[in-house]
Amino acid sequence: MSAFVAFVRAGFLRLLAYRLRYVTGILTYTIHVSVYYFIWRAVFAHAGTDATLRGFRLEEITTYVALGWVVRSFHFNNIDREIAALVQEGHITSYLARPVHLLTAMTGLGAGESLFRITAFTGPISLVIVGLFPVRGPEDALAFVLFLVSAVLSFLVLTYLNFLIGLVAFVTRSTAGIISAKNYAMQLLSGLLMPLAFFPDWLREASAWLPFRHVSHTPVALYLGRFDGAAAWQALGWQVLWTAALLALSVGAWRYFARRLVVQGG
Amino acid sequence: MRRTLALYTGFFAQSLKARMAYKADFFGEIVASVLATAAGIVFVLMLFHRVPDLLGWQRAEVFLIYGLSLIPFGLFNVISVNLYEFADRYIIEGRFDRLLLRPMPTLAQLLMEKSRLTAIGEVIVGIVVAAWASVDLGLAWGVADFAWTAVLVVSGAVIYTAVFTILSCLSFFFEDRIGVGAPVWNLIMFGRFPVPIFGPWIGAVLSWVVPFAFVSFYPATHFLDKTGYRTLCYLTPVVAIGIAVVALAFWRIGVRSYRSTGS
Numbered sequence: 001m002s003a004f005v006a007f008v009r010a011g012f013l014r015l016l017a018y019r020l021r022y023v024t025g026i027l028t029y030t031i032h033v034s035v036y037y038f039i040w041r042a043v044f045a046h047a048g049t050d051a052t053l054r055g056f057r058l059e060e061i062t063t064y065v066a067l068g069w070v071v072r073s074f075h076f077n078n079i080d081r082e083i084a085a086l087v088q089e090g091h092i093t094s095y096l097a098r099p100v101h102l103l104t105a106m107t108g109l110g111a112g113e114s115l116f117r118i119t120a121f122t123g124p125i126s127l128v129i130v131g132l133f134p135v136r137g138p139e140d141a142l143a144f145v146l147f148l149v150s151a152v153l154s155f156l157v158l159t160y161l162n163f164l165i166g167l168v169a170f171v172t173r174s175t176a177g178i179i180s181a182k183n184y185a186m187q188l189l190s191g192l193l194m195p196l197a198f199f200p201d202w203l204r205e206a207s208a209w210l211p212f213r214h215v216s217h218t219p220v221a222l223y224l225g226r227f228d229g230a231a232a233w234q235a236l237g238w239q240v241l242w243t244a245a246l247l248a249l250s251v252g253a254w255r256y257f258a259r260r261l262v263v264q265g266g
Numbered sequence: 267m268r269r270t271l272a273l274y275t276g277f278f279a280q281s282l283k284a285r286m287a288y289k290a291d292f293f294g295e296i297v298a299s300v301l302a303t304a305a306g307i308v309f310v311l312m313l314f315h316r317v318p319d320l321l322g323w324q325r326a327e328v329f330l331i332y333g334l335s336l337i338p339f340g341l342f343n344v345i346s347v348n349l350y351e352f353a354d355r356y357i358i359e360g361r362f363d364r365l366l367l368r369p370m371p372t373l374a375q376l377l378m379e380k381s382r383l384t385a386i387g388e389v390i391v392g393i394v395v396a397a398w399a400s401v402d403l404g405l406a407w408g409v410a411d412f413a414w415t416a417v418l419v420v421s422g423a424v425i426y427t428a429v430f431t432i433l434s435c436l437s438f439f440f441e442d443r444i445g446v447g448a449p450v451w452n453l454i455m456f457g458r459f460p461v462p463i464f465g466p467w468i469g470a471v472l473s474w475v476v477p478f479a480f481v482s483f484y485p486a487t488h489f490l491d492k493t494g495y496r497t498l499c500y501l502t503p504v505v506a507i508g509i510a511v512v513a514l515a516f517w518r519i520g521v522r523s524y525r526s527t528g529s
Binding site: 020021024025027028031032034035038039041042043045053054172173174176177178180181183184185187188193194198199200203 | 288291294295297298299301302305306308309312313315316317320321323384445446448449452453455456459463464465468
């Protein structure tokens with residue numbers, strides 16, 4: 001546990017050097033939200049802002065997309081790239097010698113980064129987005145609490161997915177392409193760009209069996225109160241199950257690859 | 267000019283040879299670049315699966331603009347790698363001294379020295395999407411249309427390169443700790459859609475400040491049955507030349523005030 005805390009601290013501190021980057025980060029995220037806000041506003045141009053499309057009013061889609069980016073501003077990390085670099089440069093061996101699990105270290109670094117992000121990035125972005133775009137408040141107090149819990153879980157889901165993608169470096173030499181393909185696929189399948197309700201039916205049904213929706217859709221849909229009563233707890237339950245499954249998968253995958261690791265004598 | 271072209275061919279062949287040392291890796295990255303580009307297209311496809319039009323812009327019209335924007339974008343990505351690394355690799359690490367010693371324009375060397383050949387994937391996706399959209403629109407392409415597309419592609423690549431060259435010039439004067447490139451980079455996204463949907467303010471910025479609307483949207487209206495864009499459409503090469511002149515002027519001022527780190 002103390003090792004984990006040390007990595008959290010390290011993850012937090014190393015971002016301090018880049019704190020100015022978050023100033024432009026605010027601009028970047030505002031641009032992203034603007035692009036999708038205006039596209040959705042154009043979609044509603046004929047029907048009117050009070051119309052409902054696939055169960056969403058414009059205000060709800062705006063909130064869905066904007067809040068998705070707010071959550072992303074909190075949980076995003078580059079653990080996939082870091083692990084790939086460790087493997088490619090051979091430094092991964094030091095994790096075989098250290099008495100700390102690679103997953104603990106990486107989750108710790110990610111958590112430290114997220115702690116930093118929540119203060120330096122998520123806070124200001126939320127203010128800018130609430131100021132610029134017509135987003136609505138949470139359905140009720142319970143919805144907001146469930147949203148917060150789900151947002152924290154979304155960090156774990158994303159971190160374990162990134163961990164698994166990072167391990168792909170054991171299989172292929174180049175990972176930049178795979179990582180960027182994953183990032184784009186995840187933007188789409190998580191519901192960051194478009195509510196899942198707008199997906200073609202087959203993709204919406206398929207996405208129910210994939211972990212990606214728990215990165216963005218689940219916390220945001222909970223905030224908007226789109227689940228009736230017990231369904232909200234069920235959605236959160238699925239997110240917990242996926243978190244546990246991805247954790248187990250990550251531990252198993254690391255054990256598998258660590259055993260087969262061959263490093264050229266540097 | 268001829269010598270510059272010959273040198274570029276040489277540099278390009280060198281990059282190609284270096285990349286071809288790892289063939290599987292190279293083709294894997296092209297596939298990945300195609301997939302990454304396709305994700306944006308899938309978003310538009312899924313959107314039009316549920317809605318009939320965007321403020322009067324039909325699916326095929328949006329895809330024509332989108333596809334045509336990817337072709338100059340891909341070409342720009344092939345030559346632009348060094349623009350992002352300019353501050354780190356050339357100013358801070360002092361590599362710029364080397365460019366100054368060679369008997370060739372420094373900006374040309376910078377753009378040529380390194381190529382990201384895998385961005386060709388974006389060009390391919392762009393051609394496929396634009397061709398599909400133009401079939402969907404029932405366009406009959408004449409010689410003039412192909413010629414205009416060539417103008418569009420070259421102008422677009424010039425506009426992208428000029429904008430990011432101007433940003434790179436900033437590193438001659440101060441260390442860019444903030445990274446102004448990223449937000450401007452994301453503005454590119456606006457230029458892939460019919461610009462009027464973003465309202466007058468963003469439209470004005472994309473036309474007259476960071477002219478990404480001239481990369482694809484305005485010139486693409488040549489093919490579309492829309493009124494009110496004729497002048498702006500054919501202004502495209504003028505805008506490209508204009509911003510290129512501005513970028514070269516900035517570059518010259520930057521080079522003149524360059525002080526080597528001495529390392």
